[in-house]
Amino acid sequence: MEGCIFCKIVQGDIPCFKIYEDDKVLAFEDINPIAEGHTLIIPKRHAQDLWEIPAEDLTAIHLASQKIIRAIKKALKPTGVALLQLNGRGVNQVVMHYHLHLMPRMSESPQLPVTDWGLKEGDMEAIKETARKIASAIE
Ligand code: AMP
Ligand code: ZN
Numbered sequence: 001m002e003g004c005i006f007c008k009i010v011q012g013d014i015p016c017f018k019i020y021e022d023d024k025v026l027a028f029e030d031i032n033p034i035a036e037g038h039t040l041i042i043p044k045r046h047a048q049d050l051w052e053i054p055a056e057d058l059t060a061i062h063l064a065s066q067k068i069i070r071a072i073k074k075a076l077k078p079t080g081v082a083l084l085q086l087n088g089r090g091v092n093q094v095v096m097h098y099h100l101h102l103m104p105r106m107s108e109s110p111q112l113p114v115t116d117w118g119l120k121e122g123d124m125e126a127i128k129e130t131a132r133k134i135a136s137a138i139e
Contacts (some may be wrong), residue, residue, distance in 0.1 A: 016028035069076040
């Protein structure tokens with residue numbers, strides 16, 4: 001969809017720290033990570049939210065999420081990984097292209113918030129290295 005930042009990532013017009021892709025989905029690191037390994041999984045075909053996304057794309061995203069949290073567990077050894085997906089401006093959906101957040105938590109870190117965590121730009125070199133670690137742990 002025109003003007004959609006995640007469609008631009010899918011098309012390769014904007015770079016990303018890619019973790020995984022198949023014919024239906026793309027996963028990459030969030031550039032304002034709430035924690036190391038904060039990953040987004042999106043459908044390649046534009047859909048705004050859970051109300052809109054076709055079932056086959058949703059299925060592909062959830063199958064990919066299992067593959068990726070296995071890799072996150074292996075690469076980063078978090079104490080847990082939260083999956084979060086926001087629908088609508090009222091709950092702070094900022095990018096209007098469906099995305100599932102995978103948010104790892106390390107044992108010494110504070111608990112994770114749900115709809116409002118304030119975006120802080122990450123260290124791009126560190127994110128690149130984390131992406132490499134997770135991508136190489138995907139089976
Ligand atoms: P939300 O719509 O609130 O669920 O969150 C949108 C997420 O997309 C935020 O965590 C942003 O940091 C993230 N984001 C926005 N633009 C990019 C980008 N170009 N690459 C990676 N992550 C992005
Ligand atoms: Zn889009």
